[in-house]
Amino acid sequence: MSSTESNTYEGFTAEERAAMKEHAQEQKAAARRGSRADKAALAERDVLAKIAEMQDSDRVMAERVHAVVTASAPELAPKLWYGMPAYALDGKVVCFFQSAAKFKARYATLGFSDQANLDEGTMWAAGFALTEVTPEVEERIAALVKQAVS
Template sequence: MADNKPAKPAARKAAARSAPKFTAEERAAMRERSRELKKSKSRADGESDLLAKIAEMTGSDREIAERLHALITATAPELEPKTWYGMPAYAQDGSVLCFFQPAQKFKARYATLGFNDKAMLDDGAMWPTSFALTALTPADEKRIVALIKRAVA
């Protein structure tokens, strides 16, 4: 009786061709997320990890991350600081609400302040969920505070 199964090496090659291609930075972020999930952390541990990630940053990424941390913790002290895919993040009820993606992490032109769907920033049929940051002006800080307040409401 003939076996109708495809040859294993051919099947593996076909799967490899159709598999998504991730950059080295994306694979590193996924490995960091895996390590984060394996650790059971308290709020203090999460904040310690977040501050360590900020300390690893350089230049404007570090300045922006430090200022965002101060703004977010002052505006919404109930949010839980933690790392998410190796990036500073803030969670509500265990789910990440917002995060900071440094430009250097993915070799991008700008850093990003992002919000997950839990933030409920809905505004009509279309609204932004991430914001490019190259610096923080007082007007930007005021807008970020308003977004955080709206996100936690």
């Protein structure tokens, strides 16, 4: 590349680097935990603590998402994933909540990994923008989570 060409890649953002550091800390903490029951209880405690740290609107939405996910698919285990509340089946993340503040976005996100059974033809949504969690949104989340683990 010549000196007149500009390189637009500037590396990871500070938010992305922070998320990667959080993920490394989560992995270390999980490895140090005792029995399976202890791990599950501590993981849920970590998720609830992370939700409690969120800003007002994100916190309210994350609390509702957590309640809907755990009620709709009790087989999913809450855990932190890159500093976000996530829900896993057999240790693999199926869905997660990302606060708007996490990456300075204008909306929070309910995302689904490739572990989620949401396949619909040759194209389907794997992420949903959230600006508010209404009763109608709760119903949609419950249906998506149930389908994701089916």
